[in-house]
Structure formats: structure tokens, C-alpha cells
Amino acid sequence: MAFVNENYLKLPGSYLFSEIARRVNKFKQENPSADIIRLGIGDVTRPLPAAVIEAMKKAVEEMGHAETFRGYGPEQGYEFLSQAIIDHDFTPRGVNLSTDEVFISDGAKSDTANFQELFGVNNTIAVSDPVYPVYVDTNVMAGRTGFPNEKGQFEKLVYLPCTEENGMKPALPQSRVDMIYLCFPNNPTGMTLSHEELKQWVDYARENKSIILFDAAYESFIREENVPHSIFEIEGAREVAVEFRSFSKTAGFTGTRCGYTIVPKEVMVYDTKGEAHSLNTLWLRRQTTKFNGVSYPVQAAAAAVFTEAGQKQVKETIDYYMENARIIRDGLQKAGYKVFGGINAPYIWMKTPDNMESWEFFDKLIREANVVGTPGAGFGANGEGYFRLTAFGTRENTERAIERIISKM
Ligand code: MLT
Numbered sequence: 001m002a003f004v005n006e007n008y009l010k011l012p013g014s015y016l017f018s019e020i021a022r023r024v025n026k027f028k029q030e031n032p033s034a035d036i037i038r039l040g041i042g043d044v045t046r047p048l049p050a051a052v053i054e055a056m057k058k059a060v061e062e063m064g065h066a067e068t069f070r071g072y073g074p075e076q077g078y079e080f081l082s083q084a085i086i087d088h089d090f091t092p093r094g095v096n097l098s099t100d101e102v103f104i105s106d107g108a109k110s111d112t113a114n115f116q117e118l119f120g121v122n123n124t125i126a127v128s129d130p131v132y133p134v135y136v137d138t139n140v141m142a143g144r145t146g147f148p149n150e151k152g153q154f155e156k157l158v159y160l161p162c163t164e165e166n167g168m169k170p171a172l173p174q175s176r177v178d179m180i181y182l183c184f185p186n187n188p189t190g191m192t193l194s195h196e197e198l199k200q201w202v203d204y205a206r207e208n209k210s211i212i213l214f215d216a217a218y219e220s221f222i223r224e225e226n227v228p229h230s231i232f233e234i235e236g237a238r239e240v241a242v243e244f245r246s247f248s249k250t251a252g253f254t255g256t257r258c259g260y261t262i263v264p265k266e267v268m269v270y271d272t273k274g275e276a277h278s279l280n281t282l283w284l285r286r287q288t289t290k291f292n293g294v295s296y297p298v299q300a301a302a303a304a305v306f307t308e309a310g311q312k313q314v315k316e317t318i319d320y321y322m323e324n325a326r327i328i329r330d331g332l333q334k335a336g337y338k339v340f341g342g343i344n345a346p347y348i349w350m351k352t353p354d355n356m357e358s359w360e361f362f363d364k365l366i367r368e369a370n371v372v373g374t375p376g377a378g379f380g381a382n383g384e385g386y387f388r389l390t391a392f393g394t395r396e397n398t399e400r401a402i403e404r405i406i407s408k409m
Contacts, residue, residue, distance in 0.1 A: 024372055090230065093233055094233065106294055125158065128183070129379075183218075216229065221249070331402035365405070
């Protein structure tokens with residue numbers, strides 16, 4: 001008899017976005033003629049940029065000839081890509097990195113999910129609430145939590161409420177924690193931290209020897225000044241932070257899969273004797289054992305994002321989504337809804353009308369307006385009473401969805 005990893009049994013039956021897909025499919029079966037508009041999961045709708053496609057085709061062609069064929073690549077990623085990342089995304093912001101601090105992967109979801117493996121099972125963890133469920137669920141799977149309470153909050157995790165009162169910005173933990181997950185621009189609230197606000201977290205981590213796991217998957221949507229794009233823009237962050245980045249939302253790679261994680265050489269974790277170990281070395285050890293790298297055509301395609309044509313095309317796509325965000329935000333605000341986000345992020349976090357529960361609002365919205373969003377409660381107890389819409393739809397669907405929400409809800 002094989003025994004189960006009982007930690008899995010602590011989790012809700014299905015992952016948030018699988019549950020939404022299940023409910024949408026059920027509704028579709030019962031209402032086959034319904035014209036459903038999906039602004040739920042943050043999946044992009046614009047095609048890959050032309051420069052990316054061109055580079056991918058060229059790389060595929062190379063794979064078909066013995067002289068240019070490539071087998072296993074470096075597990076950490078090709079240097080042509082990590083160097084392009086550094087040159088375009090970090091050096092101009094005053095952040096010095098070396099290519100062996102960049103780990104190319106199949107996306108930020110896997111990396112934010114897997115990185116916790118490097119930490120002891122007794123580490124204490126802080127997460128914001130609401131939160132991207134991957135950080136919580138993977139730590140539950142690893143056994144770093146107890147069971148959930150009636151609000152779905154797991155014992156031993158430290159939840160940092162993001163509320164209307166604190167402007168959706170988590171306060172520093174009251175007690176010391178070992179690991180902190182931060183995501184800015186935030187999924188799901190769409191809010192950001194200023195340079196000074198993020199510095200408080202870096203200072204906290206330095207004082208407490210904590211590690212910040214910083215998810216910057218949405219950095220390319222930042223429009224305002226004084227919003228850091230990388231945690232490494234903050235002095236001292238190299239000692240205490242790792243950062244996750246993604247090509248998914250930036251350049252349309254949700255189905256193509258490519259992301260990267262920055263692990264500075266200075267970030268240390270400690271054994272029970274107090275001896276320091278480099279997270280960079282440990283992550284390399286983990287990746288070389290469990291991962292064989294991202295395919296060459298995908299890395300070649302990702303590198304094309306940083307060419308002049310690629311940059312121009314990516315900017316057009318981001319502008320397109322951010323205009324959707326403006327349409328959603330303005331439309332909802334004019335209709336009297338309270339909204340957050342949507343200025344430096346592709347997510348709009350709205351308060352449900354009349355304090356309606358968020359799953360109830362989900363059901364009503366799909367039934368009456370045939371629009372799909374994400375119930376705030378799916379992101380944590382403090383998401384109750386809120387609802388997330390994404391700006392990743394087509395312009396036409398975004399406009400129609402907002403018209404329907406305004407007229408039918
Ligand atoms: C979301 O909708 O929150 C995103 O799709 C999450 C993800 O990228 O995994």
C-alpha cells in the first residue's frame with residue numbers, strides 16, 4: 001500500500017482557475033447559446049509579436065540541419081538570452097547582475113512554486129491576503145502549514161491583510177518570519193509599492209535575516225514613476241531577495257512558456273549549525289537535477305523581445321492591454337463601483353456591490369451578463385467581497401463586458 005503525501009489533503013479540491021473553468025463549462029453546457037466573455041484567468045489574447053515569431057521560425061529551421069542542430073542546452077538557459085535580459089531590463093535601471101544569476105525557466109508559475117523547496121520545512125512564511133494561490137498551495141504541499149480554518153487560512157502561515165483601509169498594501173509582519181512572498185505590481189489587486197515602501201521590506205528582511213521571494217511578473221505594465229520595476233533597485237536587496245519574471249504577460253508567452261528567476265550570489269540560507277549556504281548554488285543544484293532547460297526555439301523567440309522591433313511590438317501590445325485596463329476602470333468607476341489597480345497592472349480589483357459574496361457575484365455575473373471574472377475569495381479571506389477582472393481580453397470584448405456589467409448588474 002502506497003501512502004499519500006497527507007499535505008495534499010489539506011488543500012481545497014481544485015486549484016482556483018480550474019474551479020472557474022469547471023463552473024464556466026457547466027454554465028456553457030446548460031446555456032449553449034450564451035455569448036460568454038472571459039475576463040477571469042489572466043491569459044493573454046494578442047498574438048506573439050512578429051519579431052518573436054520570426055526568431056522562433058528561424059530557430060526551428062536551425063534545428064532541422066545537422067550543422068545548426070542543438071541538443072540539450074545549458075540548464076540555466078542560453079547566455080544570449082540571459083545577457084539580453086540583463087542589458088535591457090536591469091543595467092539601465094542601475095542593477096548589476098551577472099549571467100550566472102539569471103535562471104531561464106518555463107515560467108514564473110513553476111519557479112514561484114518550486115523555489116520553496118530550498119527552504120527548511122519549519123520556516124515561517126508571510127503572504128499577503130489576497131494572494132496568488134500558488135505561493136500558499138505549494139507551501140501547503142511541502143508541509144510548511146497546518147490545516148485551513150473555516151476562512152480557508154492555513155495554520156502557521158502569517159497572512160498580511162490588504163484592505164481598503166491600508167490601500168491594499170500589506171503591513172510588515174508583527175512577528176519575525178523567515179520567508180516573505182511579495183508580488184508587485186500585485187496579482188490580484190493591481191496595486192504597486194513605491195520605492196520607499198519596498199525599501200521598508202528590504203530593510204525588514206535585512207534586519208531579520210528573512211528572504212523575500214519577489215514576483216515581478218507584471219513589471220512591464222508599470223506606467224508611473226517611483227514604482228520600482230525590480231526589487232534589486234532597492235539598496236541591499238541583493239542580500240535578501242530573489243525575483244521572478246515572466247515573458248507570459250509581457251510578450252504573449254502564456255502558451256509558449258518562458259520566464260526567469262534572478263538569484264543573486266549574496267542571498268544566503270542557514271543550516272542548523274548556523275553555516276551559510278548560497279541560494280544561487282542551491283537553485284543551480286536543483287535546476288540541474290530536475291530541469292533540462294527551455295527549448296532552444298523558445299529561448300531564441302524570447303531573446304527577440306529585446307530587439308528593436310521586438311521592443312516596439314511588445315510596447316504596442318502592452319499599450320493595448322493598458323487601454324483595456326483604463327476602459328474597465330473608468331467604466332466601473334462611472335457606474336459607481338469602487339475599484340483598485342488597473343493603472344500599473346493589467347488587473348482591476350473591484351468591490352462587489354452591496355457587499356455581495358464574491359462567488360455569488362461570479363454566478364450572477366455569468367448568469368446575467370455572461371461575463372466571467374475571478375472571485376476575490378479565491379485569493380484569500382480578505383479577497384471576500386471583491387472581484388478581479390483582467391485587461392487581457394480583446395478590445396471589443398472588454399468594451400462589451402463593461403457595457404453589460406453596467407447595464408445588467
Ligand atoms: C492569473 O489569472 O492570476 C494568472 O493567470 C496566474 C498565472 O499566471 O498563473
